[in-house]
Amino acid sequence: MQSRVVFVVWMVVCALAIQPAHGQSADALNKAQAAFDQAQSEFLQGKYDDAARSFQDAYDARPFPSFLYNVAATYHTKGRKASDPVAYQKAIDTYHKYLTADPQAPDRDKVEKAIEVLEAEIKRLKNPQPASAGGSPPPPGNGATGAVPPATSSEEINKLEVKVRGLVVIESEPSNATIYLDDKRKGPFATTPWSGTLEGDHKVILEKRGYVVVEKTISADPTKLFLLSGAMAPANFLGWVEITSNVPGADIYIDDKAVGSVGKTPLSQNLSKGKHTFWISADGYDEVRQEVDVIPNEVTPVKAQLRGSPVGKLNVTGLGIEDATISIDGKVLCERGPCLKSLPQGEHTITVTRPDYKSYARRITIQPKTETQIRVTLAPSPGRGDAITTYILALGLGGGGAFLGFQANKYRDDLKKEIAAGRPPPDSGDPRLLKGKIFAISADATFAIAGITALTAVYYTFRDKGAPSTGLVDVRALAVMPELGPGYAGLGMGVSW
Amino acid sequence: MRTTIWFVLAAASVPACKWTEFDDLDNQTWVSSTKKPNVKSSDYGVAIQRGDNGTESASGGTLAVIGAGPGTYSELAYSPTGASILKAGSLTLADQGITSLDASPFLLASPESAEIALITTGDPGSIAVATGTHTLKARPLLVNNTSLGSTVTIASTPDAATYMFRGTVAGPPLAEPLVAAGDIVLGVASDLPASAKQPACKLVDDTTPTPIQIRALGAVSHGLTDDVLVWNGGDGKLYLYNGSVFNGCTTQSQSAAADVADVVTPAFMPGHGSQILTISRDRVLLAGHQDIAKGSDSLLQVYQVIYDDAGNLKPMLLPVGYPVTTEGLRTAAVLDTGDATYVIAGYPTAIVDGKTAGQVLVFRISDSGLETTPVATFHDAQPENNQSFGRAVAVMPFQGKQVIAVAADNEIFVYFRAQLGDGTSLYDDTRQGR
Numbered sequence: 001m002q003s004r005v006v007f008v009v010w011m012v013v014c015a016l017a018i019q020p021a022h023g024q025s026a027d028a029l030n031k032a033q034a035a036f037d038q039a040q041s042e043f044l045q046g047k048y049d050d051a052a053r054s055f056q057d058a059y060d061a062r063p064f065p066s067f068l069y070n071v072a073a074t075y076h077t078k079g080r081k082a083s084d085p086v087a088y089q090k091a092i093d094t095y096h097k098y099l100t101a102d103p104q105a106p107d108r109d110k111v112e113k114a115i116e117v118l119e120a121e122i123k124r125l126k127n128p129q130p131a132s133a134g135g136s137p138p139p140p141g142n143g144a145t146g147a148v149p150p151a152t153s154s155e156e157i158n159k160l161e162v163k164v165r166g167l168v169v170i171e172s173e174p175s176n177a178t179i180y181l182d183d184k185r186k187g188p189f190a191t192t193p194w195s196g197t198l199e200g201d202h203k204v205i206l207e208k209r210g211y212v213v214v215e216k217t218i219s220a221d222p223t224k225l226f227l228l229s230g231a232m233a234p235a236n237f238l239g240w241v242e243i244t245s246n247v248p249g250a251d252i253y254i255d256d257k258a259v260g261s262v263g264k265t266p267l268s269q270n271l272s273k274g275k276h277t278f279w280i281s282a283d284g285y286d287e288v289r290q291e292v293d294v295i296p297n298e299v300t301p302v303k304a305q306l307r308g309s310p311v312g313k314l315n316v317t318g319l320g321i322e323d324a325t326i327s328i329d330g331k332v333l334c335e336r337g338p339c340l341k342s343l344p345q346g347e348h349t350i351t352v353t354r355p356d357y358k359s360y361a362r363r364i365t366i367q368p369k370t371e372t373q374i375r376v377t378l379a380p381s382p383g384r385g386d387a388i389t390t391y392i393l394a395l396g397l398g399g400g401g402a403f404l405g406f407q408a409n410k411y412r413d414d415l416k417k418e419i420a421a422g423r424p425p426p427d428s429g430d431p432r433l434l435k436g437k438i439f440a441i442s443a444d445a446t447f448a449i450a451g452i453t454a455l456t457a458v459y460y461t462f463r464d465k466g467a468p469s470t471g472l473v474d475v476r477a478l479a480v481m482p483e484l485g486p487g488y489a490g491l492g493m494g495v496s497w
Numbered sequence: 498m499r500t501t502i503w504f505v506l507a508a509a510s511v512p513a514c515k516w517t518e519f520d521d522l523d524n525q526t527w528v529s530s531t532k533k534p535n536v537k538s539s540d541y542g543v544a545i546q547r548g549d550n551g552t553e554s555a556s557g558g559t560l561a562v563i564g565a566g567p568g569t570y571s572e573l574a575y576s577p578t579g580a581s582i583l584k585a586g587s588l589t590l591a592d593q594g595i596t597s598l599d600a601s602p603f604l605l606a607s608p609e610s611a612e613i614a615l616i617t618t619g620d621p622g623s624i625a626v627a628t629g630t631h632t633l634k635a636r637p638l639l640v641n642n643t644s645l646g647s648t649v650t651i652a653s654t655p656d657a658a659t660y661m662f663r664g665t666v667a668g669p670p671l672a673e674p675l676v677a678a679g680d681i682v683l684g685v686a687s688d689l690p691a692s693a694k695q696p697a698c699k700l701v702d703d704t705t706p707t708p709i710q711i712r713a714l715g716a717v718s719h720g721l722t723d724d725v726l727v728w729n730g731g732d733g734k735l736y737l738y739n740g741s742v743f744n745g746c747t748t749q750s751q752s753a754a755a756d757v758a759d760v761v762t763p764a765f766m767p768g769h770g771s772q773i774l775t776i777s778r779d780r781v782l783l784a785g786h787q788d789i790a791k792g793s794d795s796l797l798q799v800y801q802v803i804y805d806d807a808g809n810l811k812p813m814l815l816p817v818g819y820p821v822t823t824e825g826l827r828t829a830a831v832l833d834t835g836d837a838t839y840v841i842a843g844y845p846t847a848i849v850d851g852k853t854a855g856q857v858l859v860f861r862i863s864d865s866g867l868e869t870t871p872v873a874t875f876h877d878a879q880p881e882n883n884q885s886f887g888r889a890v891a892v893m894p895f896q897g898k899q900v901i902a903v904a905a906d907n908e909i910f911v912y913f914r915a916q917l918g919d920g921t922s923l924y925d926d927t928r929q930g931r
Contacts, residue, residue, distance in 0.1 A: 405514045415522050418878055422527075422916035426878040428579075429530025429908065433519050440516030447514075 029169070029227060032061035036167070036225040039070065043164055048078035048087070052094075055164075058225075062169075064195045065102035069111075070164040072098055076118065077162055085125040088118045114160055121157045166222040169195045170204060172230040177208035184263045192230070197222065206230045207269055209240040210297060238270040239294035243278065245304040250282035265304070280304035283311060283342025310368030311342040316352065318376035318471075324354040337376075352376050352469070360469035367475070375472040387460035394453035401446035404439045411436030527914035527926055529575070533907040534583035536571050538564025542904035544604035544889050548572045548584075548631060549611040551894025556929070558895030559584070559631070560902050561604065561613055562909060567591060568598035570615070570633050577896060577929040579913050586632060590615075593635045595625045601770050601827070601888075603658040608775075609672035616658040616676050624655050624683070626674055654678065656730070656769050659714040661740055664721035675716070675725065680708035682725075700727060700736075707731060712766075715773025715781050716740070717802050724802070724812075726773045726781060733766045735783070737802060737812055765796045765820075774831045774840070776862060779803070780817070782840055784829035795826030797842060799866040818866015823858065830890045831862075832899055834924050838862040839872070841901055843887030847876075854880030857887040857903050859915075859923065872917045875903065875910075886910075898927045 039054030052074040059067035072094035079087035095115050099105060170179055172192040181189040182203050190196075192206065198220040206214040211232035220226055243252055244266045251261040255277055263269075265280060273296045281287040285308030294300050314333075316326050321337030328348050333341055337352075343366045352360040357378040364372055411432045418426050426432065533541035541564040548559025556577045563570060568590035573581045590598060595617065602617035611630045619625020619635075627633035657677040662670040663684070676683045682698045700709040712730030716723035722740035729736065768788035773781050776799065785796040798820040803813040825844040832839045840862055845855035856876035861868045877886050889904035893911065901912040915923035 408514045408516070408519075412518055412522065415519075415526075419522065419525050419527070422920075423918065424874070424876050424878050425528045425912070425914075425916065426526050427528035427530035427910055428523055428526045429532060430526065430878055432879065433523050433526075436522075437516050437519040440514035440519060443514040444516060 028061045032058040032064070032067070033225050033227065035061060036067070039074075040164070040223055043074060043077075046081075048074050048081075051164075052078075052090070063101065064167060064169065065098055065105065066165055066167045066195060066197065068094055068098040068101055073162050073164045076114070076160075077164075079118070079121075080157060080162070083125060085122040088122050088125075092118050092122075114162070117157055117160055121154055124154060164223075165197050166220065167195055167225045168198045168218065168220050168228070169193065169226065170206075170228045170230075172206050172208070172214070172232055174208065174211070174232065177206040177211070177214075177230065177232060178268070180205035180207065184267070184269070185261055187264060187267075204228060204230075206232060208232055209268070209270065209299070210238065211235055211270075212238075213270065235270065237273060237296050239273050239296050239298055239300055240268065241271050241276075241292065241294060241300045241302055242266070242268045243280070243302040243304070245280050245282070245288070245306055247282045247285060247306045250280045250285070250304065250306060253279040253281075271300075278302050278304075280306065282306055282308075283313075285311075310345050312345055312366040312368050313340060313371035314343050314348075314350070314364075314366060315340045315371055315373040316350070316376060317373065318352075318378070320354065320357075320378060321352075321376060324352050324357075324376070324378065327351045327353070350374065352378065352471075354378050356381050358464070358466075358469045360471055362471060362473075364473065369477065371476045373474045373476065375474070376469065377471070378469045379467045382465040384461065387457050390453055390457035390460050394450050394457050397446050397450035397453055401443045401450050404443035404446055408436050408439035408443055411439065527912065527928075529579050529581060529911040529913060531573055531581045531909045531911075533564075534571070534573070536564055536569045536583070536587055537589060538566055538569040540565040541569075541907045542889060542909055543598070543600065544602050544615075545891045545902055545904045545909065546604040546606050546613050547891055547893045547902075548574075548613075549894065550606070551897065552611070556896060558893050558900070560891065560893050560909065560911065562904070563590075563598070563602060563604055563615060565598050565600075568595055568617075572631060573909060575893075575895060575911065579911070579928040581909075581911070584631075588632065590627070590633070593625075593627055593633060595619045595627060595635065599654065603655060603676075603770070604889075605658055605660050605674060606891075607660050607672045609660075609662070612672075614658070614660070614674040616655045616674060618654050623653055624676060624678060626676060628674065654769075657711050657714040657728070657771070659716050659725075659773065661716035661723040661725060662718065662721070663723070663740060670721045675714055677711035677714050677727070680711060682711065682714070682727075700738075702729070702732075702734065702736075709734075709736065712768060713771040713773045713783070713785065715775060717775060717781060718778045719802075719804065726802075728767050728771060728773060728783065728785065730767050730769075730771075733764060735800065735814055737814055765794065767796075770828075772829060774829060776831055776838060782829070782831060782862070782867075784826060784840070784842065786826045793824040793846070795822060795824055795844075797821035797823075797826065797829065797840060797860065797867055799862060816866075818863075819869050821860060821867050821869050827888060828890055830892050832859075832892045832901060834899060839923070840867065841890045841892065841903075843890045843903065845885040845888035845905075847887070849876045849880040849886075852880045852882045852884075854882065854884040855886035855888065855905065857890060857901075859901075859917075872919075873915060873923055874918065875901070875912065875915075877905070877910075884908075896927045896929065898924060900924070900927055 035054045035058035039051045039058060042051035042054055052071050055067050055070040055074060072091045075087045075091035075094060078084060079091055092115050095111050099108060099111055105111065170192055175192045177192045179189045179192060179194055184205060199222055201217065201219050204216050204218055212235045214230040214232055216228055216230065218226060218228055248265055250265045252263050252265060252267055254262050257279060271294045273294050275291060275293050278290045278292060279287055285306035288304040288306055290302055290304065292300055292302055316337055316339040318337065324337050325332060326334040326337055326339040328343065328350055333339060345366050345368045347363055347365050349361060349363055358381050360376050360378060366372055415426050415430065415432055542562055543565045544563040546561045548561040558575045560573045561570065562573060569587060570590060571587035572584040574584045575581050597618045597620060599617045602615055605614045607613065612628055614626060614628040615633055616624065616626050626636045628636055655676050655678050659675050660672045661675045662672050664670050673684060680700050682700060700711060702709050709727060710730040711727055713728035715726035717726065725738045725740050727736040727738060765785055767785035768791060771785040773783055776782055779802045781800050783796060783798045783800060787794045799817040801815050801817050803815060823844065825846050827843050827845050829840055829842045832841050840860045842858045842860065844858060846853055847856040849856050854877060856874055858871035859873040861872050877884060884905050886905040887903055891902045892899045893902045895913065901915060903910045913928045914926040917923050
């Protein structure tokens with residue numbers, strides 16, 4: 001009884017503690033957003049010191065590192081406008097703070113480069129070079145002798161791109177939800193809370209074990225602070241599956257392959273309770289099929305051990321390849337190009353066909369851990385008008401030969417009959433003998449010419465007129481290396497050539 | 498693809514024509530046709546005659562051919578297989594003094610030897626007689642003959658001619674041409690002494706009395722000298738003269754000689770170039786036709802000469818059987834195959850298959866005379882207008898047998914095998930290697 005009372009008290013305390021914390025977070029975010037908007041406005045008005053202060057206020061309200069970046073960018077801009085070494089120094093200091101606040105900053109290299117350039121610029125501004133003989137005279141009243149402060153920023157600093165950033169903040173309640181961007185098949189993007197820069201329209205998918213999936217669409221403005229907050233409802237009827245394979249990036253199909261791949265390994269997601277069928281497949285590996293009984297509120301692992309022969313990649317590209325069909329060993333590999341598929345190692349015959357174009361075919365040897373790229377240039381099929389014309393000519397000649405032959409045979413038969421009958425007997429000078437002979441020779445000659453013409457027509461039909469279709473083959477090695485990730489381990493491939 | 502294969506197979510299945518079949522057929526024909534060879538005449542084959550009598554050459558045969566425009570004499574030599582070539586030695590008649598050739602000159606074959614004789618107008622105003630074996634040589638002309646006691650002007654165009662055996666002063670009888678022009682009979686013998694030289698003999702029918710218009714001459718064997726048959730174109734009478742009367746006669750009246758007989762032919766007046774052909778010792782065939790300008794009536798009739806061996810009666814001339822009066826007869830020859838005798842009659846203007854191409858009719862001669870229905874009809878298998886098939890006919894010894902030769906316009910036909918209308922053979926193939 002005592003323990004039960006303690007538990008209830010603890011729950012109340014927790015509830016009271018959570019509620020104000022959540023309320024404070026929302027206020028801070030609103031405060032940060034107001035300060036951000038204020039800073040943007042001031043930045044556009046050229047009030048760089050005010051803008052920097054407002055961005056700092058926003059950071060103070062919610063410590064998103066991007067706010068610090070914007071503080072630095074504001075000073076950077078101010079310094080460049082007025083060649084102000086003080087502003088440059090403030091920018092350098094704030095860039096350092098930004099890198100400290102976000103050690104994994106994706107733009108670390110750029111920022112460090114900017115710091116380097118700014119430091120050089122400060123040095124240049126503080127130690128101006130002596131005026132050259134032909135240079136402009138120093139401005140009157142300047143006490144420094146032999147040193148001229150530069151009137152403009154250096155060329156190098158002008159090359160630096162600097163601008164304040166918008167910010168996208170994705171949060172969820174509860175937090176630690178997996179964020180997918182646009183398509184789950186691309187894999188996890190991040191976990192909540194997340195802040196960063198995004199541009200354009202995106203579909204954001206939030207998924208967390210035991211909660212209903214949240215899907216929202218955002219239109220990120222690079223000059224604004226955009227907040228996406230997902231309140232995830234508990235779902236006690238769902239189970240949680242964790243799908244992994246020894247080959248990372250294998251396609252995952254659930255229940256109905258016709259729907260298409262739901263993602264790639266590793267993948268964790270909610271799934272309704274009951275029996276489900278999983279197919280995990282990867283190019284060059286045998287497909288693995290598993291039946292799994294998903295239990296609500298429990299984690300169900302699905303582990304696929306893919307086996308297969310060594311494979312290489314075939315990548316078929318080329319102009320107009322999108323209208324071409326690519327076949328391997330007589331079987332269609334891709335209905336349309338470009339075609340990137342894995343093939344078992346060994347010799348294969350690739351055929352690229354496109355209506356009204358000459359086919360391209362060649363033997364290729366697929367080697368494991370390589371990508372064979374073929375850039376195909378299909379040549380248009382030539383017209384067959386010459387063949388048709390020749391066929392017609394051959395037919396005409398054949399008909400003419402037949403006519404002449406029939407005439408010759410008629411003369412022959414008449415003469416035979418009359419010679420046998422003798423009433424009257426044809427004589428050796430009978431004109432039909434010569435006529436028949438001429439007809440027979442003409443028929444034979446015409447048949448011969450018709451035959452030659454027909455053969456020519458056949459040749460015209462099958463001859464490869466014009467330039468053939470060609471392909472440029474390039475073989476690249478794929479480096480295979482072990483890969484470790486959150487929740488999986490496998491082999492990854494990198495391309496080098 | 499399938500269509501292409503079918504087309505090729507169909508084309509390959511069409512049987513090619515064997516044009517050599519026509520060479521084979523050419524060899525199978527049993528009628529040899531020879532177009533005008535390389536002679537100067539533009540009208541080849543106005544007269545034909547056997548070139549030899551079958552005893553000179555061991556095999557094959559020879560046919561003498563007269564061409565006109567200009568006149569030429571040439572011979573076609575037929576090999577045992579029937580192939581013909583123009584024999585060397587063709588000559589132009591003008592070189593023999595014969596500058597004018599009748600449209601249908603007489604070309605006679607000697608019954609004694611291989612000699613032939615060409616009788617034609619010759620130079621204007623004269624009669625030319627040329628004889629020879631495998632050539633022709635002009636013999637002495639007998640125009641303006643003085644043998645009748647005074648110079649007699651003889652018509653320059655011969656009306657009839659025949660070979661006859663005439664007795665000689667010494668030695669065996671010789672066959673010589675006998676020529677008639679108007680009412681005068683002329684001999685060409687030159688080997689007789691002047692007293693017995695073959696005279697010009699003027700024939701008169703003294704029952705009328707009128708000169709006899711001699712349109713055909715024939716000869717039948719009777720003693721050393723053949724008797725001579727004369728066919729009167731004036732009244733159609735047929736006369737038989739003892740051939741010996743022509744030796745030295747100046748004028749011969751019909752009634753003066755005891756052995757002269759006459760008979761009235763069946764109202765047919767022969768024209769120039771009619772023939773009296775010898776069938777046997779006592780049988781002749783009258784092949785008469787009108788002059789072309791007068792008409793196309795024709796007559797074929799067998800006559801028999803009956804002699805009284807005791808010498809008490811005059812010989813008699815009797816027609817045998819019925820005449821054949823098919824119009825358009827121009828020339829005829831007698832064919833003796835050994836088994837039967839036939840007359841080969843040429844009708845060069847006969848219409849065949851709607852064309853005036855000419856034809857040759859063959860009639861059998863039996864003991865009862867002519868069979869009036871032809872046993873065979875020959876014409877060109879491809880008749881043409883103005884072909885004049887049958888304008889001259891001859892019987893040519895070939896391989897020891899007699900074959901029919903027919904002249905047409907610039908073409909000579911030789912029938913190495915002949916078939917009767919009933920399908921039986923007139924004579925089998927006479928060529929070797931057939």
